[in-house]
Amino acid sequence: MEQKSDADVKSGVEKVLRMFVKQWDIPNAKAMIRSKWHSNLHFRGSYSNNTLKSDALDVSAEKLRDPINESNGRPVIQFAGEATNPNHYASVHRAIETGWHEADRLIQLYK
Structure with missing residues (x-):
């Protein structure tokens, strides 16, 4: 790119x-x-890493991967990548895993 x-x-x-x-x-x-x-x-x-500042601001991987939803609750913008994986950030395999997670969410949404 x-x-x-x-x-x-x-x-x-x-x-x-x-x-x-x-x-x-x-x-x-x-x-x-x-x-x-x-x-x-x-x-x-x-790659991302947690810091004392991110902990103090309560910015977690779980919060980073929360989608932006419409008023009806349907996701409009979804986030993936190693920074959104709470267990293994800074790794390619976990970045891919979060992409699969969001792809599954889209599949369920557009069935």
């Missing part, structure tokens, strides 16, 4: 949003910010 232009990524994200949120008219994004951590020589990627 980092090798794609901002315009390509922006249009791709807009297309996917419109595929899943058909009940609303999604306008084109005015701007986009994205990371390029993998190609940054000082980072080469990144």
